Amino acid sequence: MSTDTIVSLPDQSTARIPKVNFLNKENGLLSWLLTGDHKRIAILYLISITFFFFIGGALAGLIRLELLTPQSDLMATDTYNKVFTMHGVIMIFFFLVPSVPATLGNFLIPLMLGAKDLALPKVNLLSWYLYMAGGILALYTMITGGVDTGWTFTTPLSTHYVNTNVLTTGLAVFVAGFSSIFTGLNFIVTIHKMRAPGMTWFRMPLFVWAHYAASILMVLGTPVLAIAIVLVALERTIGIGVFDPTKGGDPLLFQHLFWFYSHPAVYIMILPGMGVISETISTFSRKRVFGYTAVAFSSVAIAVFGFFVWAHHMFIMGISNYSMLVFSLLTMLVAVPSAIKIFNWAFTLYKGSITFETPMLYTFGFMGLFTIGGLTGVFLGTSGTDIHLTETYFIVAHFHFVMVGGMLMAFLAGIHFWWPKMTGRMYPEKISQLAAVVTFIGFNLTFFPQFILGTLGMPRRYASYPPEFQILNVFSTAGATILGVGYLLPVLYLTWSLKYGAIAGNNPWQATGLEWQTQSPPLTENFLVTPIMDHEAYDYEWLDGQKQKEVASVG
Amino acid sequence: MSDSPVLVHHGEVEIAHEHPHLPYQRHHFETMAQQNDATNFAMWLFLLTEIMFFGGLFTAYLIYRNWYYPAFVAGSHQLNVIWGGINTLVLITSSFTMAMGVWCAETRRQSQLVLCLVLTFILGLGFLGIKTIEYKEKIEKHHVPGFHYSLQSFLNPDSDKEAKAAGDKPMALDMARHTEVYFSLYFAMTGMHALHMIIGIGILGFMILRARAGGYTTGHITFVENFGLYWHFVDIVWIFLFPLLYLISRHAQ
Amino acid sequence: MSQHHEPVEARMNDHDSQGNLEEHEHHIVSPVVYLIIFAALLVGTALTVFASYLELGILNPILAIAIAVVKATLVVLFFMHVKYSSKLTKLTVGAGMFTFLILIGMTLSDYISRAWGRW
Amino acid sequence: MSHISPIIWQFLVKWMTNFPLFPPEASTIAPQMDALYFFMVLVSLIGLTLVILLVTSFSILYSKKRHPVAVQIEGSTLLEATWTIIPLGLFLVMFVWGALIYFRVYTPPANAMNIYVVGKQWMWKAEHPGGQHEINALHVPVGRAVQLTLISQDVFHSFSIPAFRVKREAIPGRYTTVWFEATMPGTYHLFCTQYCGTDHSHMVGDVVVMTPEDFKKWLSSSTSGASLAQNGERLFASLSCAACHNARPDARGPSLANVYGSRLSLSSGGTVLADDAYLRESILNPSQHITQGYAPIMPTYQGQVSEEGVIALVEYIKNLNSDYRVQQTTNTTDMLPQSEGKAAVAGQNSAGQNAAAQKSAGQKPAGQGMVKP
Numbered sequence A: 001m002s003t004d005t006i007v008s009l010p011d012q013s014t015a016r017i018p019k020v021n022f023l024n025k026e027n028g029l030l031s032w033l034l035t036g037d038h039k040r041i042a043i044l045y046l047i048s049i050t051f052f053f054f055i056g057g058a059l060a061g062l063i064r065l066e067l068l069t070p071q072s073d074l075m076a077t078d079t080y081n082k083v084f085t086m087h088g089v090i091m092i093f094f095f096l097v098p099s100v101p102a103t104l105g106n107f108l109i110p111l112m113l114g115a116k117d118l119a120l121p122k123v124n125l126l127s128w129y130l131y132m133a134g135g136i137l138a139l140y141t142m143i144t145g146g147v148d149t150g151w152t153f154t155t156p157l158s159t160h161y162v163n164t165n166v167l168t169t170g171l172a173v174f175v176a177g178f179s180s181i182f183t184g185l186n187f188i189v190t191i192h193k194m195r196a197p198g199m200t201w202f203r204m205p206l207f208v209w210a211h212y213a214a215s216i217l218m219v220l221g222t223p224v225l226a227i228a229i230v231l232v233a234l235e236r237t238i239g240i241g242v243f244d245p246t247k248g249g250d251p252l253l254f255q256h257l258f259w260f261y262s263h264p265a266v267y268i269m270i271l272p273g274m275g276v277i278s279e280t281i282s283t284f285s286r287k288r289v290f291g292y293t294a295v296a297f298s299s300v301a302i303a304v305f306g307f308f309v310w311a312h313h314m315f316i317m318g319i320s321n322y323s324m325l326v327f328s329l330l331t332m333l334v335a336v337p338s339a340i341k342i343f344n345w346a347f348t349l350y351k352g353s354i355t356f357e358t359p360m361l362y363t364f365g366f367m368g369l370f371t372i373g374g375l376t377g378v379f380l381g382t383s384g385t386d387i388h389l390t391e392t393y394f395i396v397a398h399f400h401f402v403m404v405g406g407m408l409m410a411f412l413a414g415i416h417f418w419w420p421k422m423t424g425r426m427y428p429e430k431i432s433q434l435a436a437v438v439t440f441i442g443f444n445l446t447f448f449p450q451f452i453l454g455t456l457g458m459p460r461r462y463a464s465y466p467p468e469f470q471i472l473n474v475f476s477t478a479g480a481t482i483l484g485v486g487y488l489l490p491v492l493y494l495t496w497s498l499k500y501g502a503i504a505g506n507n508p509w510q511a512t513g514l515e516w517q518t519q520s521p522p523l524t525e526n527f528l529v530t531p532i533m534d535h536e537a538y539d540y541e542w543l544d545g546q547k548q549k550e551v552a553s554v555g
Numbered sequence B: 001m002s003d004s005p006v007l008v009h010h011g012e013v014e015i016a017h018e019h020p021h022l023p024y025q026r027h028h029f030e031t032m033a034q035q036n037d038a039t040n041f042a043m044w045l046f047l048l049t050e051i052m053f054f055g056g057l058f059t060a061y062l063i064y065r066n067w068y069y070p071a072f073v074a075g076s077h078q079l080n081v082i083w084g085g086i087n088t089l090v091l092i093t094s095s096f097t098m099a100m101g102v103w104c105a106e107t108r109r110q111s112q113l114v115l116c117l118v119l120t121f122i123l124g125l126g127f128l129g130i131k132t133i134e135y136k137e138k139i140e141k142h143h144v145p146g147f148h149y150s151l152q153s154f155l156n157p158d159s160d161k162e163a164k165a166a167g168d169k170p171m172a173l174d175m176a177r178h179t180e181v182y183f184s185l186y187f188a189m190t191g192m193h194a195l196h197m198i199i200g201i202g203i204l205g206f207m208i209l210r211a212r213a214g215g216y217t218t219g220h221i222t223f224v225e226n227f228g229l230y231w232h233f234v235d236i237v238w239i240f241l242f243p244l245l246y247l248i249s250r251h252a253q
Numbered sequence C: 001m002s003q004h005h006e007p008v009e010a011r012m013n014d015h016d017s018q019g020n021l022e023e024h025e026h027h028i029v030s031p032v033v034y035l036i037i038f039a040a041l042l043v044g045t046a047l048t049v050f051a052s053y054l055e056l057g058i059l060n061p062i063l064a065i066a067i068a069v070v071k072a073t074l075v076v077l078f079f080m081h082v083k084y085s086s087k088l089t090k091l092t093v094g095a096g097m098f099t100f101l102i103l104i105g106m107t108l109s110d111y112i113s114r115a116w117g118r119w
Numbered sequence D: 001m002s003h004i005s006p007i008i009w010q011f012l013v014k015w016m017t018n019f020p021l022f023p024p025e026a027s028t029i030a031p032q033m034d035a036l037y038f039f040m041v042l043v044s045l046i047g048l049t050l051v052i053l054l055v056t057s058f059s060i061l062y063s064k065k066r067h068p069v070a071v072q073i074e075g076s077t078l079l080e081a082t083w084t085i086i087p088l089g090l091f092l093v094m095f096v097w098g099a100l101i102y103f104r105v106y107t108p109p110a111n112a113m114n115i116y117v118v119g120k121q122w123m124w125k126a127e128h129p130g131g132q133h134e135i136n137a138l139h140v141p142v143g144r145a146v147q148l149t150l151i152s153q154d155v156f157h158s159f160s161i162p163a164f165r166v167k168r169e170a171i172p173g174r175y176t177t178v179w180f181e182a183t184m185p186g187t188y189h190l191f192c193t194q195y196c197g198t199d200h201s202h203m204v205g206d207v208v209v210m211t212p213e214d215f216k217k218w219l220s221s222s223t224s225g226a227s228l229a230q231n232g233e234r235l236f237a238s239l240s241c242a243a244c245h246n247a248r249p250d251a252r253g254p255s256l257a258n259v260y261g262s263r264l265s266l267s268s269g270g271t272v273l274a275d276d277a278y279l280r281e282s283i284l285n286p287s288q289h290i291t292q293g294y295a296p297i298m299p300t301y302q303g304q305v306s307e308e309g310v311i312a313l314v315e316y317i318k319n320l321n322s323d324y325r326v327q328q329t330t331n332t333t334d335m336l337p338q339s340e341g342k343a344a345v346a347g348q349n350s351a352g353q354n355a356a357a358q359k360s361a362g363q364k365p366a367g368q369g370m371v372k373p
């Protein structure tokens, strides 16, 4: 297979790590902690979200270990509740929401647009500090007793009936939320105002479109979560009664506010990943994305329609029949743009010239698993079947398929794809392909049985369960172990490659994006001269022309 | 496209090919206009988040007002329309002085700018002062939710100056209890609003110092403009809060 | 930051030289406009208070909100310069209002329709 | 197989014999729900296969080896329209089908027998009209529509019987309903599926579906002596409701006979359907809806009666209804042994019950549209 890969291109052999790049421009911890450079901030994020991912993953390990047996024998139910709550909180707010946007998005959007930096570098750095503050606060709550509300903070449980660190966790999420708002705001401003000459909207890479859509959701959705948390805090401390049925409040109102954010948030979590897929699938099939405009607009459509469907999380919780109809119907509509994307990507392969490097393997993983996850989302959006499936492991399987099988796969695809750009070095190909396959197998073993469990009716958030569900749970736990290995591998070999990886050169994949037309790792100011965009995105003919010119000038 | 680029100092490239950087232009912007545009746009986006933030509160307000209308009427009668009205005027005036401040900055009138900002500052403080008086009344009457909330004014309106003046009738206990929800929302909404005012006044103070040093009369006025946007936004929130909280069914007497 | 030695023209030139950006004239609104708006806002406030003492039934809250909307629109258009701003700014304001209305409208529609019972 | 250690072997045997892949279909709604479910599984499988097929076949056909130079293609509006419209159509079919089932599950038929269920941290309390109490269990007869009226006295819970494919949230401060008709005698899982705190996973129980005869036996063996309505009557007296609701001409409150299921006009204009939820509201938040012609003098009983107490009162008020009594009679009471059969109902409603029973047997209470499918 390796003879087929793009990497073995001529300029590889002569490549060197550039003497000056953003990594070594300045030295010392302080130069990192006070940096305004989007690329350095991206690296800071990368390190911190990896850290949080492994904390969340270790908690997932505990969940799976507990569920190995039907009784709650490894830990008390109370502890179990704290574990899955923290797992959810950390994975969602401190890993998946910032995963692709804050690392790859941060790193790449200015590069892809031909800009020197994001529009508001200081705000960007502030985002990272807010993120860290929130994250540390979340860890602090975990150490000092934890919280057991579930990541959804359901009232009146969270306001009146639990005695754990709801306030501090709420504050952690609140702070992290502002980090997310500022990131999104920064992206929108950058995309509108910082495009290089010639970079029209329809010449932007689809990665940028996806981030634009996700940013809209971050900016408009997250504040509603913030106010919901503020009200929970007030309810808990002074009992204002807005969510308290005994005082005439409606606990369902909290659900409305929470899901008004949290449904769009699931698209915050998937859209940037979809952006990654557009890039990788084009690069490794050496073909422009099939139906560029359709893919671009479907991102925006997902973002806009994403605001209209939140109550599908509340079908059986007491919304009116009318609302059920409206929200169920709109859920069906919001599922369509995702289908468009999947098929457009599939057809991008048509008559391409396909190679199978690691990013592409993860991309294929994404397409299969996200399709399963998305289609099972439609099961849940269908009100009738939701009655049976809601709050069971079917949901757990659904959202792990879209979040882990979808976004996490996309994240790994992106990390591998842009690793040469970020570090100047290649990751080792063989072992990383192995890791991709291991992850895929482990993933399916972990989460596919959960669909069956859910159909059988096993409720989620259960520390103990009827014994006949054990066998499927054993499969799931076994899968999680494999999955854990699959995730540990990249950390190891990527770290290894920092020192020993092959030198990548500017454009190891022969990709078309502007980010590949500058040195790897890039200079602090990204480009020596402001680039001028005179071709469409994914224009491989243009790239060939460039190569021809280069050969001519060298020769 | 070479792997080891010739090092060119970034600034030199810029100067050679384009135009001189002004001292307040950040390095990554091509032009001052681009920078101003970008910061202005960023401010607007920030205001969008503020809209949605208050949106949650307005939603809650509308629901409960719909459900517990009599309680909301009675609660609203506890507020002082005079104070509320004066405060509205104060805030609108401060919005006006702020707008004038932006104009002074645009036309580079330093002393008038300082004057406008100081006026805005004072009006803002005035608003908070009046709010404090109002809050104090509520605290004294135990109308703060959660803190020994008292239903006296609603169960027995004759014992209460405001309720009596508004001609309230005694309320059934269960409805009277829901006035607590009204006051929760009252405090949450005005409290959030006041918090925004306090932050704004803090920034205003800083701006006054800078303006006195001539900071905003050189043409680079994005900060003043953006702050103006923020201040006007806070004003707009109050424009809605005033009728929603103070003026529910005043005619019912 | 030092300011005074920068020639005024620098800014102006700069301003004109932006080629590829969404252009918008920096319009300086005259104080007369501000004064008129200010007066209108005062009148609006008086009107809301006055209207709330009238017995208009269902129209009372509607009128109050309508006046508030008019006032807010004036502030947005003139004090906040949106009338003179780029299309992008107008779009941004519109998007904010839209999402705000979605939040309120769709949530309220649930509460209102709950009263319809089971149907 | 002898080389497998006996312990592991036992484990395997245990697992393989106890390894369900699909829940039993034990209610009338279950096959309907499963039909939709399998339709969706089928569509999903087709869709997924299509995606996999496209990806793998293109990967094989157009791998770099076979197809070294890519052919640039813009896109195809026709194709894109195809894969917009076909999934949309399928999703819309699912939507309509799903909504129909949703309405079916949450709209009880007129002749359903009603059981009240109160959720609390961390148990389910079921109250049968005959006065039988159960904790973390629910006994129901086979072949009879059973309606559950659910409420929670603290946080959200969710009453789930996977074998019946039904589930409904128990919400604090509000009645919700769900119904089912069991088709197979047996014992099924009852789960609380809404996360409700520490012992959420222990808020489980059994739903026991019995033949009508067994159910009759069970009813008589576990009765507590007084029916729910009788308890309610007792409460009605001890809370001195009768001081106002006594059907005398000078009574300060309206007569409660035949209130249930009727449309009441309110002093604020408008009308309201007096269902269970309305009765509950009237007791706890009486001034929320003032009946036309009466002063808002009724005191609130919030904090004075437990949820079970309210349920007893509601059941009592329902029993003041000739209709309802008929309905209950045909549903439950006739299953009781004759001696306890007629729950003595006191109060204003003295008109000949049996006559009414005959006459209005076919009449259904207002507001319950669905007839047993």
Ligand code: HEA
Binding pocket: A152, A266, A267, A269, A270, A312, A313, A314, A315, A331, A332, A334, A335, A336, A338, A339, A342, A343, A370, A371, A372, A373, A374, A375, A376, A377, A378, A380, A381, A382, A386, A389, A390, A391, A395, A398, A399, A402, A403, A406, A407, D043, D044, D046, D047, D048, D051, D086, D087, D090
């Ligand atoms: C990345 C995150 C993510 C994404 C992208 C999605 C995507 C979707 N989700 Fe999911 N969801 C979650 C994360 C996500 N979800 C989480 C975390 C929860 C649980 C929260 C909690 O309670 O803790 C949840 C819960 C959840 C529920 C609530 C269930 C309940 O509580 O009862 C519902 C209900 O409608 C739902 C629906 C959907 C739908 C319709 C989509 C759609 O957008 C999917 C669209 C995609 C496709 C449809 C696939 C592509 C289609 C094709 C390839 C076409 C195939 C071809 C043919 C049909 C011919 N999700």
Ligand code: HEA
Binding pocket: A053, A054, A055, A056, A057, A058, A060, A061, A062, A063, A064, A084, A085, A087, A088, A089, A091, A092, A095, A096, A149, A150, A151, A152, A396, A400, A403, A404, A408, A446, A460, A461, A462, A463, A476, A480, A481, A483, A484, A485, A487, A488
């Ligand atoms: C981005 C989001 C994300 C990600 C990546 C994951 C990853 C995983 N999740 Fe998680 N999960 C959620 C988001 C996520 N989850 C959410 C939101 C909930 C709902 C919470 C709630 O109900 O409130 C949830 C709930 C949830 C449950 C249900 C709990 C319950 O309802 O009772 C389970 C059960 O199996 C589970 C398992 C897993 C597993 C096995 C992984 C694996 O993919 C993780 C694999 C990673 C590792 C294993 C780490 C790497 C390896 C090491 C650190 C070495 C050490 C390893 C071991 C000790 C095994 N998750």
Ligand code: CUA
Binding pocket: D119, D120, D121, D122, D156, D157, D158, D192, D193, D194, D195, D196, D197, D200, D201, D203
């Ligand atoms: Cu009750 Cu979970």
Ligand SMILES: [Cu+2]
Binding pocket: A262, A263, A266, A309, A310, A312, A313
């Ligand atoms: Cu959702």
